[in-house]
Amino acid sequence: MPDRVLLVGSGAREHAVAWKLRQSPLVGEIFIAPGNGGTSAFGTNLAIQAKDIEGLVKAARDLRIDFYLATTDDPQPLGLVDRLTEAGVLCYGPTAAAARLESSKSWAKAFMVRHGIPTAPFETFTDYRAACGYVESMPDGPLVVKADGLAAGKGAMVCNDRAEALNALDIAMVRRDFGSAGDTVVIEERLTGWEASAHAFCDGKTALMFPYATDYKRTGDGDTGLNTGGMGSYSPSAAIDTALSTAVERQVVAPVMAGMAAEGHAFNGTLFPGLMVTPGGLRVIEFNARMGDPETQSLMVRLESDLFAICRAAAQGKLADVTVRWSDRSAVSVVLASGGYPATYKVGYVIRGLDTVDPDVQVFQAGTKQAARGLITSGGRVLTVTATGRTVAEARARAYDNATRITFADMQYRKDIAAAI
Ligand code: AMP
Numbered sequence: 135m136p137d138r139v140l141l142v143g144s145g146a147r148e149h150a151v152a153w154k155l156r157q158s159p160l161v162g163e164i165f166i167a168p169g170n171g172g173t174s175a176f177g178t179n180l181a182i183q184a185k186d187i188e189g190l191v192k193a194a195r196d197l198r199i200d201f202y203l204a205t206t207d208d209p210q211p212l213g214l215v216d217r218l219t220e221a222g223v224l225c226y227g228p229t230a231a232a233a234r235l236e237s238s239k240s241w242a243k244a245f246m247v248r249h250g251i252p253t254a255p256f257e258t259f260t261d262y263r264a265a266c267g268y269v270e271s272m273p274d275g276p277l278v279v280k281a282d283g284l285a286a287g288k289g290a291m292v293c294n295d296r297a298e299a300l301n302a303l304d305i306a307m308v309r310r311d312f313g314s315a316g317d318t319v320v321i322e323e324r325l326t327g328w329e330a331s332a333h334a335f336c337d338g339k340t341a342l343m344f345p346y347a348t349d350y351k352r353t354g355d356g357d358t359g360l361n362t363g364g365m366g367s368y369s370p371s372a373a374i375d376t377a378l379s380t381a382v383e384r385q386v387v388a389p390v391m392a393g394m395a396a397e398g399h400a401f402n403g404t405l406f407p408g409l410m411v412t413p414g415g416l417r418v419i420e421f422n423a424r425m426g427d428p429e430t431q432s433l434m435v436r437l438e439s440d441l442f443a444i445c446r447a448a449a450q451g452k453l454a455d456v457t458v459r460w461s462d463r464s465a466v467s468v469v470l471a472s473g474g475y476p477a478t479y480k481v482g483y484v485i486r487g488l489d490t491v492d493p494d495v496q497v498f499q500a501g502t503k504q505a506a507r508g509l510i511t512s513g514g515r516v517l518t519v520t521a522t523g524r525t526v527a528e529a530r531a532r533a534y535d536n537a538t539r540i541t542f543a544d545m546q547y548r549k550d551i552a553a554a555i
Pocket residue numbers: 254278280287289290292322323324325326329351408419420
């Protein structure tokens with residue numbers, strides 16, 4: 135009997151994963167909580183939010199869900215995998231204890247120190263005055279102030295000088311813009327170099343690396359403007375060579391797997407280390423315990439193997455038996471967002487032109503909703519247009535050619551995704 139699968143989230147990442155799962159003969163019905171205007175083409179959207187653990191567990195029981203595939207960050211630290219496992223659902227995703235790699239930056243930093251994983255030097259504070267005293271004792275220069283907990287991608291504040299760092303402490307610990315996520319802060323050295331996103335399927339013992347992807351976090355061309363959830367991505371990443379990927383496996387992924395198992399919370403699910411390649415070598419900026427958005431969109435179109443079969447083998451601790459095949463083609467994803475995102479923006483605009491997109495180009499939906507008027511915008515990041523090509527340049531040209539056929543009022547997007555690769 136094909137498995138009934140649960141996804142949680144409402145992004146273009148979840149749409150891309152649902153699209154890929156639909157290709158598997160092993161998958162029966164797909165349920166997406168809460169999903170979006172696009173995911174309903176591949177399964178049933180459930181009106182349950184990602185943090186509503188009771189609601190998700192009840193739905194899993196009522197709907198006789200067989201398998202949960204974790205893609206988004208919110209539910210795991212709240213114990214969704216622990217609870218679903220108790221309820222007899224096979225899960226590909228970390229327990230709450232293992233998800234601390236992402237949900238507590240101070241825990242992750244201390245873990246890296248315990249296991250010799252390279253990362254920026256740091257200090258952790260729970261007291262605002264002590265944190266200010268530390269910043270004042272440092273030379274007046276660049277620092278990064280991070281809220282400890284999940285803060286919708288906004289908790290890391292990259293500061294140019296002491297005044298900015300003190301302001302960042304005020305935002306996290308006095309104004310409490312990130313709520314309790316800012317009760318503890320990590321203050322760390324600001325690294326220079328270039329960034330790459332590594333992903334690995336993990337079964338607690340074995341990790342199988344995905345190809346690399348690069349994302350574009352800022353709103354504006356040339357990496358200007360505010361940090362966002364991600365405005366585009368491409369894969370494979372241009373600057374990753376064999377030496378570097380070997381270093382990531384040996385210095386980062388293998389010690390994470392061994393360290394987590396040794397500490398009694400083996401890591402199952404997708405491990406996504408955010409890396410900085412510095413003149414002094416590789417450094418981990420952060421760990422994510424789930425798939426990246428919009429990296430996943432560029433990766434799913436390159437995955438030739440059955441995603442469900444891989445994740446099920448990982449959930450069963452049998453990843454060592456699996457071979458994962460990836461296409462040699464390149465992929466580029468361009469995010470079409472509402473004007474004003476990531477600050478304030480309007481929603482409810484009709485989206486036109488989706489029917490003019492080439493059949494082999496994917497439009498993964500995020501902030502969209504089906505309405506009587508047709509498909510309308512309902513969020514900041516609205517669509518991801520993902521195209522493949524023999525080269526990154528070819529994929530990029532096709533992604534932009536197709537993106538410009540789509541319109542909605544106030545649409546904004548970056549023009550430089552995968553440019554100059
Ligand atoms: P995070 O939420 O930890 O991934 O940080 C978000 C972004 O802030 C990263 O993708 C980097 O661009 C930047 N960042 C975080 N930590 C550092 C650091 N130690 N040095 C320089 N940039 C950083």
